[in-house]
Amino acid sequence: GAGVSQSPSNKVTEKGKDVELRCDPISGHTALYWYRQSLGQGLEFLIYFQGNSAPDKSGLPSDRFSAERTGGSVSTLTIQRTQQEDSAVYLCASSPAGAAYEQFFGPGTRLTVL
Amino acid sequence: GQQLNQSPQSMFIQEGEDVSMNCTSSSIFNTWLWYKQEPGEGPVLLIALYKAGELTSNGRLTAQFGITRKDSFLNISASIPSDVGIYFCAGLGGNQFYFGTGTSLTVIP
Numbered sequence: 001g002a003g004v005s006q007s008p009s010n011k012v013t014e015k016g017k018d019v020e021l022r023c024d025p026i027s028g029h030t031a032l033y034w035y036r037q038s039l040g041q042g043l044e045f046l047i048y049f050q051g052n053s054a055p056d057k058s059g060l061p062s063d064r065f066s067a068e069r070t071g072g073s074v075s076t077l078t079i080q081r082t083q084q085e086d087s088a089v090y091l092c093a094s095s096p097a098g099a100a101y102e103q104f105f106g107p108g109t110r111l112t113v114l
Numbered sequence: 115g116q117q118l119n120q121s122p123q124s125m126f127i128q129e130g131e132d133v134s135m136n137c138t139s140s141s142i143f144n145t146w147l148w149y150k151q152e153p154g155e156g157p158v159l160l161i162a163l164y165k166a167g168e169l170t171s172n173g174r175l176t177a178q179f180g181i182t183r184k185d186s187f188l189n190i191s192a193s194i195p196s197d198v199g200i201y202f203c204a205g206l207g208g209n210q211f212y213f214g215t216g217t218s219l220t221v222i223p
Contacts, residue, residue, distance in 0.1 A: 004156070033211070042118070042202055042213035043157070056209050091156050101145050101206055105156025 004106035025094030120214030136187040143205030146186040
């Protein structure tokens, strides 16, 4: 079956532009996570969606970052007015109900801000 | 956020050798996880641990959940070239996963 997919796989943008990153979770998974991974670093939690509950946005680094999840499925992470320090790999993961630990990761979107 | 300290940062070993890496935290976690990440891909779950003192194996991999709930280790026995990658520990606290900075493993044939 299909795993978690993310698009685009690579994105190069100019400083100050807005970008949208997309995540398609595994069908039926209720939880969806966004992480940021900088070069040589571990994963930094950004935001968590669980079913119809209000998302946990506590990891978003600034108000330039936002995310939404439509219809409990596809999610979009938006970064406004990108800065060079936003350059990183953005990873999405989903997990089934009752098994939050069992995260399945997508391949990530590599964002480069020039 | 909470910081997980993972060591060693990198390892270069000969094929066939055993590998050991560990992860410590200043906070208690109720679930510890170990992931492997290969270039250009997302992390893949290797082992999940739910109880202090628990020792769990997955093939050549063995992981333990420390009795204090503030640490965990991962052992890989008889390493092979395809073990190459970055290994991350993670602790589950509430809704959030806190990841270590990773151990980069290189296996020399």
